[in-house]
Amino acid sequence: MTRATVFGAGSWGTAFALVLADAGADVTMWGRRPELCEAINDTHVNPDYLPGVELPPVIRATHDPAEAAHRADLVVLAVPSQSLRANLAEWAPVLPPSSALVSLMKGVELGTAKRMSEVIDDVTDAGPKRIAAVSGPNLAGEIAQRQPAASVVAAESEELAQQIQRACHSPHFRPYTNHDLVGAELGGAVKNVIALGVGIAVGLGFGDNARASVITRGLAETARLGAALGADAYTFSGLAGLGDLVATCMSPLSRNRSFGEKLGRGMTVAEIVAGTRQVAEGVKSCESILDLAGRHGVDMPIVEHVTGVVRGELTPAAMLGSLLSRSAKPERHGH
Numbered sequence: 001m002t003r004a005t006v007f008g009a010g011s012w013g014t015a016f017a018l019v020l021a022d023a024g025a026d027v028t029m030w031g032r033r034p035e036l037c038e039a040i041n042d043t044h045v046n047p048d049y050l051p052g053v054e055l056p057p058v059i060r061a062t063h064d065p066a067e068a069a070h071r072a073d074l075v076v077l078a079v080p081s082q083s084l085r086a087n088l089a090e091w092a093p094v095l096p097p098s099s100a101l102v103s104l105m106k107g108v109e110l111g112t113a114k115r116m117s118e119v120i121d122d123v124t125d126a127g128p129k130r131i132a133a134v135s136g137p138n139l140a141g142e143i144a145q146r147q148p149a150a151s152v153v154a155a156e157s158e159e160l161a162q163q164i165q166r167a168c169h170s171p172h173f174r175p176y177t178n179h180d181l182v183g184a185e186l187g188g189a190v191k192n193v194i195a196l197g198v199g200i201a202v203g204l205g206f207g208d209n210a211r212a213s214v215i216t217r218g219l220a221e222t223a224r225l226g227a228a229l230g231a232d233a234y235t236f237s238g239l240a241g242l243g244d245l246v247a248t249c250m251s252p253l254s255r256n257r258s259f260g261e262k263l264g265r266g267m268t269v270a271e272i273v274a275g276t277r278q279v280a281e282g283v284k285s286c287e288s289i290l291d292l293a294g295r296h297g298v299d300m301p302i303v304e305h306v307t308g309v310v311r312g313e314l315t316p317a318a319m320l321g322s323l324l325s326r327s328a329k330p331e332r333h334g335h
């Protein structure tokens, strides 16, 4: 039986713990707040992040990282991207030396412009045989209700990807392996920024043509960045690329799309953040993705314009006008 530890008792950490439990794993969650861990152990519900969802009793929660990681084969990381480095530095000494390290996070680190697998390697020195990411169209609320979904387990090591695939293949969750860790992580991080852009269009009152245009051109710029970073182009038409982009941009359940809608209706970032406890990764990762694109000389106009709105430098209406009036180009350029 797989022994899995999930660090992060938010919505996706908890929903993925449920997937692992349904697939037959013994699961321990680490939570930041002891009272939330107690509530999970006593009631088998995560009242703050997945209220109303009954968790399998095999899932236990603790605030003690050493207890959480004890004898784990699989260490799953599900905290906000910008806090991963500091969190993992605390946990690294208690992680079993041969455990697989699996990122569920969809972001790029501010300042370093590193993907989450790179941050994990920086902190733990675990190397490519131990580091993987799971990414795909996986809205936590739907997964927690055991609605069907597919996903990608990306790792440079096929053996590792298969080990994780077996561990999370439940009756409702179908994981595919993919060797392209770079592409899978970029797909997951950039789609959050594109979803902000789609949300802004929705908030401005626009319909399906505008959404589809932002989604499609967003995919084009994600693929351009991927090409510059050595990703496999195929990944962007797969579950971790197009699949996640469509789910996130179309779903009112997406925190990033909802955040964008509020921006489009004229709210400020500070006002929106004050009204939620959940992370919308694109709000910070727009900056780090723009940084990454700049380092590689890649043009990412939607990311750039969304960043302008997030910074308060552009109004949503000015963003739209500026994007539409860019110089006319062939659809396929910069490849």
Ligand SMILES: NC(=O)c1ccc[n+]([C@@H]2O[C@H](COP(=O)([O-])OP(=O)(O)OC[C@H]3O[C@@H](n4cnc5c(N)ncnc54)[C@H](O)[C@@H]3O)[C@@H](O)[C@H]2O)c1
Pocket (backbone or CB within 6 Å): 008, 009, 010, 011, 012, 013, 014, 032, 049, 078, 079, 080, 081, 083, 087, 104, 105, 106, 107, 138, 139, 140, 141, 277, 278, 279, 281
């Ligand atoms: N929710 C989803 O549907 C979903 C699906 C796929 C991927 N993801 C990704 O998973 C990652 C986690 O997202 P989530 O949805 O679980 O977020 P969330 O906001 O629901 O929960 C975040 C968790 O991290 C904890 N946390 C916040 N700040 C922290 C800090 N400084 N140190 C330690 N813990 C901290 C919170 O207490 C909470 O338990 C994100 O990168 C997100 O993009 C989310």
Ligand SMILES: O=P(O)(O)OC[C@H](O)CO
Pocket (backbone or CB within 6 Å): 106, 136, 137, 138, 139, 140, 192, 195, 244, 247, 248, 253, 254, 255, 256, 257, 279, 280, 281
């Ligand atoms: O709610 P969001 O916007 O963080 O998106 C959730 C997932 O990443 C969808 O796959």
